[in-house]
Amino acid sequence: MSKLIVRAIDLSKVYRRGKVNVPALNNVNLQVSSGEIVGIMGPSGSGKTTLLNIIGGLDKPTLGKIFVDGVDITSLNEKDLADYRLKKVGFVFQFYNLIPILTALENVEIPLALMGAPKDERRERALNLLRMVGLENRADHKPDELSGGEQQRVAIARALANNPSIVLADEPTGDLDSKSAMAFMKIVRDLNRRNDQTFIIVTHDPLVVEQCTKIYTIRDGRIESA
Amino acid sequence: MFSWSLAVRNLKRRRLRTALTASGIVVGISMMFILLSLVSGMETQARSLARALGGADITVSNSTSFRDRMGGGGFFGALPSPSTLDASIAETISGIPGVYAVSPQFSLSGSINGRRVTVYGVEPASYEIVTGGLNIVEGRFLSENGDGEIVMGKALMDFLNLTLGQTVSLSAGQEEEGRIFTVVGVFETGMIFQEYAGYVTLADAQNITGEHGLLTQILVKCEDPSIVSDVASLISSTVPDVRVTTPTATIQQASQMLNTLTMFFATIGLVALFAGSFGVINTMIMSITERTREIGVLKAIGAKNHDIMKIFLVESLLIGLIGGGVGVAVGSILAYVFPMLTSGLFAAGASPFGMRNPFSSAVNPGLGGRAASTIMFATPAITPLNIAICFSLGALVGILAGLYPAWRASRMKPVEALRHV
Incomplete structure (x- = not known):
């Protein structure tokens, strides 16, 4: 059995909307092993994104603990959380979220620059990553010169730049046609197989689901099935 | 890091907004x-002015400024010569307690080789005691019995193409033919218009006009x-x-005027900068709001505050x-254009052809009039x-105005920023 990379214990998250408490997560327990592709499904508003944000260190649970790579990330301060996001996690968003004024190559370079990597080194690594997602010939294009599928591939290259323990993706194929979605999932599959890369993917897309090694369904803030 | 190229490209992306801001x-x-350029220019001029006015503590002249107001060729032609005082007044003044020395002076509006200039008749010895003397750059000052000698300003020498030792024809009024004088010395003041002048002995000056025993100014040095x-x-x-004037008081007035001018510009400049900085704050907040999602993304991928x-x-x-x-x-x-505008406006006041400004002379005959002209004639010095100060000031305003928006951006919660559409 490969090692446990994410362990969430009794996670609860309550949002306050004015005077009303809105529960988003309710006693969620979750374990993800290294090298898995975990799919998280559920209707909208069920707490999928909240769970993903907590795992990714973007949000904090109201109650409960979560260990990633053995570190309790709920105990980290803001600065350490930023560091955690930089080194341990890669994010892929539904709407790609590339920086529009930077080229594909430069977008992939951002995490490396934030790490303080020298220019030559980060350029070479970013180019390798683009090659891996099949976009080396598009390196100098700006996001608005790329198709949705291409942008999402740049986004995954960016997510992988710092060699993270896990890649978190929030509906990564939600805005892609099925051909692009399949291409994207093929990359996920390849990375997973070749590098033993762990993915946690929030999705509705059956194309994604069929590639996952494990599926969780969340309803009303609770994990229903494993 | 990326900050510079990001900033450059973001500013380029919104050229018009950047330009307006x-x-x-x-x-x-x-x-x-x-x-700052004006102040620098004025400082330089104030230094030469102080030297030019250096000696005489007090100038005494007739209380009615001109003998024949509007006489001669009118305003800008042959100017009226100052009213005279009786030479005996110099004696009276030298007896007043606290007076160290007096020097009688007879100034006239004359012509040298046909060129209208101001001619000062002075007693060489007392003139040097009272004023500290001219700044002689060539030759010497007038000798004690230096009849027929003239000391001329460098600018006038150059203008008339003269060299030391040559002779000139000097007359009162506009006659071409006058008495012959030998140039024995050349002085500089640092201000061109002050150099369109000649110095002869008091006796010669009185002889030229025929006004023996009369003076136009009495220069006084105090103990x-x-x-x-x-x-x-x-x-x-x-x-x-x-009329009793004190050049030091005139300089004080001038420097007060200069201070007022400085304060005026400084206030306008600061208000404009202040307003400008609000523009920067506004633009930065706007662009941060537009780029909220971008900030969220950067934070999600590990950017720190x-x-x-x-x-x-x-x-x-x-x-x-x-x-x-x-x-x-x-x-x-503008600093280059400014003196052209002012010299156009004040041409009458600071004509380099030795014509004393009727306005400033009326207010303050003698040396005081020069001070007033000088202020009008201020040439900005770049x-x-x-340049360094202004450049840094711009940078400083940029940073200060950017602090609050940048701080606000850095404090954004990534989850909320990412939700922003």
Whole structure:
């Protein structure tokens, strides 16, 4: 059995909307092993994104603990959380979220620059990553010169730049046609197989689901099935 | 890191907005630059002025300024000569307590080789005691019995193409033919228009006009600089019908005027800069709001607060630098054009052809009139220091104006920022 990379214990998250408490997560327990592709499904508003944000260190649970790579990330301060996001996690968003004024190559370079990597080194690594997602010939294009599928591939290259323990993706194929979605999932599959890369993917897309090694369904803030 | 190229590209992406925002700074910086250049220019001139006025503590002249107001060729032609005093008044003044020395002077509006100039008739010895003498750069000052000798300003020498030892024809009024004088010395004052003048002995000056025993000014040196104003009021109460002026007081007035001007420009410049900085704050907040999602993404992929802060601070710093740079350029052009405008306006007041300004002379005959003209004639000096100051000021405004927006950006919660559409 490969090692446990994410362990969430009794996670609860309550949002306050004015005077009303809105529960988003309710006693969620979750374990993800290294090298898995975990799919998280559920209707909208069920707490999928909240769970993903907590795992990714973007949000904090109201109650409960979560260990990633053995570190309790709920105990980290803001600065350490930023560091955690930089080194341990890669994010892929539904709407790609590339920086529009930077080229594909430069977008992939951002995490490396934030790490303080020298220019030559980060350029070479970013180019390798683009090659891996099949976009080396598009390196100098700006996001608005790329198709949705291409942008999402740049986004995954960016997510992988710092060699993270896990890649978190929030509906990564939600805005892609099925051909692009399949291409994207093929990359996920390849990375997973070749590098033993762990993915946690929030999705509705059956194309994604069929590639996952494990599926969780969340309803009303609770994990229903494993 | 990425901050610089990000900032440059973001500013380029919104060229018009960047230009408009920076122009707010440009206005303020160019104001400040003109101000600093003017002050630098005035400082230089004030130094030469102080030297030119160096000696005489008090100037005494007739209280009615001109003998024949509007006489001769009118305003800008042959100017009226100053009213005269009886030479005996000099004796009276030298007896007043606190007076160290007096030097009688007879100035006239004359012609040298046909060129209208101011001619001063002085007693060489007492003139040197009272005023400290001219700044002789060639030859010597008048000798004690130096009849037929003339000391002329460098600018006038150059204008008339004369060299030391040559002779000139000097007459009162406009006659071409006059008495022949030999140039024995050349003086400089640092101010061209003051150099369109000649100095002869008192006796020669009186002979030219035929007004023997008369003076136009009496220059007074006091025993101590601290008693100048007391001695001045003592003179005006003792001697009837005279105007007593103290060049030091004139310089003080001038420097007060200069200070007022400085404050005026400084205030306008600062207000403009202040307004400009609000433009920068506004633009930065706008662009941060537009890029909220981008900030969320950067934070999600690991940017720390100070990374975000830096990105936006660099951007506002760049706006400040653009504003500072263009402001200095615009300011330089204006500082160059400014003296042309003022010399046009005040041409009558500071004509380099030796005609004394009727207005300033009326107010303050004698040396005081020069001070007033000098202020009008201020030439801005563009110095590297001023350029550096204004450039840095632009940068400083950029950074200060960027602080709050950048701080706000850096404090955004990534989850909320990412939700922003």
